[in-house]
Amino acid sequence: MTTTRITWAVLTVIYLSFFSWYTSFGGPLTEEEVEHYMSGFESRTPAPPPERLTQIRRFLEEDTGDDFVMVNVIHMYDKPLQIEGVDPGESSADVLAKYMAYMTPELFRRACHPVLYGSAASAALDIMNADGMETWTAGAGMRYRSRRDMMEISGNPEFAGSHEFKVAAMQKTIAFPIDPWIQAGDPRLLLALILSLVGALVSWRVASVKG
Secondary structure, three states: OOHHHHHHHHHHHHHHHHHHHHOOOOOOOOHHHHHHHHHHHHOOOOOOOHHHHHHHHHHHHOOOOOOEEEEEEEEEOOOOOOOOOOOOOOOHHHHHHHHHHHHHHHHHHOOOEEEEEEEOOOOOOOOOOOOOOOOOOEEEEEEEOOHHHHHHHHOOHHHHHHHHHHHHHEEEEEEEEEOOOOOOOOHHHHHHHHHHHHHHHHHHHHHHHHO
């Protein structure tokens, strides 16, 4: 096999491996899966209020099977709540990092990652019918490979303990999903372009040496 063919074969394997990791192939949630995840929410202590359970069920039943983005706006405490596991002198950012110590590897394993993050540059410049929502610390958009992946992360028993750190660090937050969503640079497309460029350069180099 020639160097050019080996190069393209390796690049193809790299791309297919990334594509299979980054893309959800499971399709929409089944009725059995919806009931399984809902039973987990309903058995929590304390249980979420009925209206929130209804909202979660609708979100699961309307699953498209595709990836989606959870939009978050966050306002951190000046000083975190002093719960078990929070050491004196720790900042809210330190406490939130303890929450993310569980979340980050679980997110990465399922190809979930931020697509947007930044600190607030000002209080809200435009606000309507949302009293008390003027002040925020940061905003973020988290890409989830699928609703199934999100449920697997949040339903893990390890999540319950670490979630307390989120409550201790955040004074208030709003999070809602967007699906479908649009982004200018899908990593699958960007990687395909980069690998194609690498393959083309290697092919050109091999051809020029032989010439």
